[in-house]
Amino acid sequence: MSREEVFERLNEVFRDVFDDEEITVTDATTADDIEDWDSLEHINLLAAVEQEFGMKFNMGQVVSMKNVGEMADIIISQIG
Amino acid sequence: MKELAYPFDSEYILKKSRKIRRQLLEGRTDFLLKRIAVLGGSTTHDIIRVLELFLLEQGIQPQFYESEYAQYWQDVMFDNPELVEFAPDLIYIHTSNRNITSYPAVSDSAEHIEEMLEEQYEHFRVMWEKIEDKYHCPVIQNNFEYPFYRILGNQEAVYRQGRISFLNRMNEKFYQYALDHTGFYINDINYMAASYGLDRFADPFYWHMYKYAMCMQAIPEFAYNLANIIKAVFGRNKKALVLDLDNTLWGGIVGDDGVENLEIGPETSMGQVYAEFQSYVKAQKEIGVMLNINSKNEYDNAIAGLGHPDGILRPEDFIVIKANWEPKSRNIASIADEMNILPESLVFVDDNPAEREIVEAQVKGVAVPVIGTPEQYIRVLDHAGFFEVTQLSDDDWKRNEMYKANLARKQQQQSFGDYREYLLSLEMKGTIRPFEPMYMARIAQLTNKSNQFNLTTRRYTQKDIEGFAADDTYVTRYGKLEDRFGDNGVVSVVIGKKERWEQTAADTGEGEQALQIRLWLMSCRVLKRDMEYAMMDSIVEACRDCGIDTIIGCYYPTAKNGMVKEFYGTMGFTKIEEDEEGNSVWRFDIPQSYEKKNTVIDVWEGNDG
Numbered sequence: 001m002s003r004e005e006v007f008e009r010l011n012e013v014f015r016d017v018f019d020d021e022e023i024t025v026t027d028a029t030t031a032d033d034i035e036d037w038d039s040l041e042h043i044n045l046l047a048a049v050e051q052e053f054g055m056k057f058n059m060g061q062v063v064s065m066k067n068v069g070e071m072a073d074i075i076i077s078q079i080g
Numbered sequence: 081m082k083e084l085a086y087p088f089d090s091e092y093i094l095k096k097s098r099k100i101r102r103q104l105l106e107g108r109t110d111f112l113l114k115r116i117a118v119l120g121g122s123t124t125h126d127i128i129r130v131l132e133l134f135l136l137e138q139g140i141q142p143q144f145y146e147s148e149y150a151q152y153w154q155d156v157m158f159d160n161p162e163l164v165e166f167a168p169d170l171i172y173i174h175t176s177n178r179n180i181t182s183y184p185a186v187s188d189s190a191e192h193i194e195e196m197l198e199e200q201y202e203h204f205r206v207m208w209e210k211i212e213d214k215y216h217c218p219v220i221q222n223n224f225e226y227p228f229y230r231i232l233g234n235q236e237a238v239y240r241q242g243r244i245s246f247l248n249r250m251n252e253k254f255y256q257y258a259l260d261h262t263g264f265y266i267n268d269i270n271y272m273a274a275s276y277g278l279d280r281f282a283d284p285f286y287w288h289m290y291k292y293a294m295c296m297q298a299i300p301e302f303a304y305n306l307a308n309i310i311k312a313v314f315g316r317n318k319k320a321l322v323l324d325l326d327n328t329l330w331g332g333i334v335g336d337d338g339v340e341n342l343e344i345g346p347e348t349s350m351g352q353v354y355a356e357f358q359s360y361v362k363a364q365k366e367i368g369v370m371l372n373i374n375s376k377n378e379y380d381n382a383i384a385g386l387g388h389p390d391g392i393l394r395p396e397d398f399i400v401i402k403a404n405w406e407p408k409s410r411n412i413a414s415i416a417d418e419m420n421i422l423p424e425s426l427v428f429v430d431d432n433p434a435e436r437e438i439v440e441a442q443v444k445g446v447a448v449p450v451i452g453t454p455e456q457y458i459r460v461l462d463h464a465g466f467f468e469v470t471q472l473s474d475d476d477w478k479r480n481e482m483y484k485a486n487l488a489r490k491q492q493q494q495s496f497g498d499y500r501e502y503l504l505s506l507e508m509k510g511t512i513r514p515f516e517p518m519y520m521a522r523i524a525q526l527t528n529k530s531n532q533f534n535l536t537t538r539r540y541t542q543k544d545i546e547g548f549a550a551d552d553t554y555v556t557r558y559g560k561l562e563d564r565f566g567d568n569g570v571v572s573v574v575i576g577k578k579e580r581w582e583q584t585a586a587d588t589g590e591g592e593q594a595l596q597i598r599l600w601l602m603s604c605r606v607l608k609r610d611m612e613y614a615m616m617d618s619i620v621e622a623c624r625d626c627g628i629d630t631i632i633g634c635y636y637p638t639a640k641n642g643m644v645k646e647f648y649g650t651m652g653f654t655k656i657e658e659d660e661e662g663n664s665v666w667r668f669d670i671p672q673s674y675e676k677k678n679t680v681i682d683v684w685e686g687n688d689g
Contacts, residue, residue: 019098040125043289047296048095059285 001079006053006072013048017041027069055079081107084137085449086464090300097129104136110639111141112539114314117168118144119152121175122293130300134307138316149291150179156207159214169541170310171211172220175204176269176293177227177247184241186231193240201253208257208264216543218263218313220306223251225273225293228282262521263542265309265470269293272302275463308465314539315528318447318466319421320370321361322412324430325382325403329361329393330354331454334385335377345390353454358392360458365397368479369467370419373401374411374428399483408435409442416443418490419483420604422531422640427466429457471521478569485566486605492565503610503680506563510611510683512618515549515556522570523558526601531640534601535633535647553578555595555622559615561606561681571603572615576622581632594630595623600647613677616651618685620674629670637662651677 007025014023018036031037037045049071050056055078057065065071083092083100093100114135118124128144135142145166147155152173155163180200184193204221211219224247236242251270258264273281276298286292294302311317326333331343331350343351344358365371371393375382382403386395395401400418402411408430416423424445430436431451440448451460489506496502515523524542531537540548548554559572574597581594597619602612623631633648635641648666649655657665 013095016095016099019096019102040123043292043296044094044097044126044129048091051091051095059289062289 001076003072003076006075009052010049010068010072010075013052014045017045017048025068027067027072029068030066049075053079081137084133085447086304087450087452087460088300088304090297093130093133093300094126094296097133100133101136104133108139110139111136112139112314112316113141113143114169114310115166116142116144116310117147117163117166117171119147119155119171119173121150121152121173121179122287123149123291124174126292126296126299127174127303127306130303131307131310134304135310138307138311140311140314140316153203153207156210156214164214168215168217170218170220170313171215172267172306172310173207173222174293175222175224177224177243178287178293180224180247180250183243184246186241188241190240193246197246197249197253201250204254205257208261212261216547217541218265220265220267220309220313221254221258222267222269223254225270225282226278228278228284262471265313267306267309269302272298272305276301305463305465308468309470312468312470313528315525317468318369318427319425320372320399320415320419320427321364322372322374322415322426322428322446323361324408324432324435325373325375325377325385327431327454328429328457329358330385330388330391334381339381339384339388342385342388344388347390350454351390355390355392357454357457360461362392362397364467365480367467367469367472370480370483371398372415372419373398373403374408374415374430375403376405376408377403379403397480399480399487407438407442409439412439412443412446418487420486420607427461429461471525478567482566482568482605485563485568488565489563500680506565506609506680508561508563508609508681510562510614510681511560511685512557512614512683513686515545515558519558519570520545520549523573526570526573526603527599530601530603531638532604532643533607534599534638534641535597535644536599536636537638537641538599540599548575555619555626557615557618557622559602559611559618561609561611568603568606571606572611573599573601574615574619575599576619576631578626578628581630592630593628594632595619595628597631597633600633610678610680612647612651614681614683617676617678618683620670621685623670631668631670633666633668635662635664635666 010025011023014025015021018034023034031042046057046062053075055075057074061074065074081100081104118128124146128146132142145163145168152175182196182200184196208219226247227243230236230244232239232242237244237248239245254266258266273294281294281298283295286295323329331354332341334342344354345351346355361371373382382401383395386393400415402415404411412426412428413423416426422445423443427447427449428436428439429449429451436448439446447466449460449464451457492505493502496505520542524540524545527538527540548556555576555578557574558570560570561568576595576597578593579596581592619631623629633653635645635648637645651668653666653668655664656667
């Protein structure tokens with residue numbers, strides 16, 4: 001899957017989870033950029049991303065992930 | 081909403097919860113508002129998020145109080161002012177095996193383990209007692225789920241040192257408390273974890289990362305199960321099953337294949353599946369679920385199929401049997417009608433998606449589960465929790481008999497020209513008395529269940545009911561009705577408060593003492609039996625005993641209680657006020673020569689009644 005495709009699908013997940021069709025995520029997007037993205041919503045977001053791509057984040061990855069770009073890197077490394 | 085009907089797609093619900101919530105709130109306005117305090121021993125954010133959806137789906141709009149992380153015990157024991165002010169209608173305590181603060185060690189002595197068990201249990205018990213004293217509201221408490229690892233392996237449940245043994249014994253103590261206390265309900269997290277799969281349920285990732293007692297994906301099923309208890313407590317259970325026959329209760333088509341060729345019973349695998357399903361349905365009767373048939377069949381064929389020697393269900397297990405060629409949607413509406421219950425109290429079970437669709441589209445409110453293949457029927461119906469049991473009462477066991485007796489009465493009615501003559505032929509005996517301990521649970525249940533014959537639709541807990549009974553500024557009456565076809569149990573409830581009537585105060589400078597009817601309800605199973613007249617007579621009598629000459633009644637319209645809009649008028653009251661929403665106030669001045677309105681029921685009010 002190309003990085004563009006990953007971002008396209010990530011966008012859909014973000015829009016579903018935050019019920020906001022305006023959202024467009026980029027490499028640099030962080031929780032500060034999306035109003036409802038707090039630590040509790042983060043849990044739900046990760047679960048939805050895992051489901052979308054059929055993969056699991058491990059604890060180390062969750063703890064160190066800093067922005068959507070890193071999230072995409074992990075996804076690509078796991079699904080090849 | 082289809083997305084929230086069991087079996088549902090949990091991932092979808094988790095992902096789309098905001099959108100679903102928005103749609104639910106736009107979909108209706110007649111929600112029952114309830115304040116629910118969620119006191120957690122772990123993170124509860126997403127449980128509340130999903131629980132809200134399932135409650136909205138049931139017509140209950142919750143307002144939540146959420147304790148700070150793991151503050152369940154402190155909130156109660158130290159009277160957190162926010163919680164006190166919130167005044168919950170229900171408290172849910174979400175604890176798990178992660179909240180056990182000490183477990184036995186392998187080297188611990190038997191005495192030490194007993195002390196430890198007692199100590200852990202006391203932690204909870206004192207909190208429950210405090211809640212009972214302070215909040216007088218229903219409590220839902222999780223039991224404990226098994227841990228995901230076993231130090232003692234397969235002997236973990238055998239030796240007292242094992243955690244499973246310890247948790248099983250804790251759970252037993254919780255169950256005993258539930259048996260001893262009404263309004264205290266167990267949420268079986270242990271069953272939910274097992275049913276979901278313990279290894280996935282207890283995924284330590286979610287505990288260590290986010291302090292969740294279960295994995296995120298298990299939350300919808302967990303919250304659904306919890307919502308079932310809550311809706312049952314607030315009187316939103318379904319009441320009856322309406323079942324198809326061919327390929328639902330047996331394999332094959334009785335009209336084409338003949339009774340002898342149906343698949344039911346021990347001969348084939350499919351036959352066994354259908355027999356097990358019939359046993360399951362029959363057991364529903366015991367918890368008070370009313371059974372009915374809605375089948376496209378010749379009537380005689382339907383009855384013949386139900387007479388199959390290896391079948392479990394028999395024609396007499398059913399209240400209404402509709403076996404004809406009418407559309408099923410029309411049959412189901414007339415079943416609701418004949419039983420005097422609302423379509424939304426029915427669950428329609430049919431293997432045929434086309435039939436399900438027509439019923440779902442044509443008869444609003446009927447639950448139409450997607451029951452899957454025959455070997456899935458039981459699981460789907462069972463986990464859907466339509467008939468969640470909160471309390472086993474004698475009335476539940478008897479309900480099927482009572483409704484059957486009702487139908488016998490209807491048939492009897494047709495043979496009488498004069499209605500009064502018919503009523504007399506029923507040889508009705510009523511008991512109308514102030515609330516008594518034996519019936520408190522049933523009275524509270526009625527206040528939460530009755531929608532149609534209910535003037536004010538005030539919902540009360542058992543604690544409230546006991547409070548009215550003990551307070552002599554209140555006049556309380558329950559009514560039981562028996563006749564030659566059977567005992568209907570407690571069917572009517574009236575609560576009145578002795579108060580100065582202020583409108584008169586404005587006129588004359590001082591209020592006169594009046595009885596204000598706060599609640600007047602009657603079960604629809606005794607409509608048109610003159611029971612309401614007997615209740616009226618008893619209330620008049622009670623007023624006279626304490627020197628009150630005026631009775632004030634209010635009617636508050638809801639979507640369902642249109643049938644009693646003019647009720648007070650027919651009782652001889654005069655309407656004195658009505659606002660734009662249709663809320664009305666009625667007044668009755670007891671005449672010197674009040675004539676008893678009931679002349680057909682032989683009423684016993686007891687020596688002190």
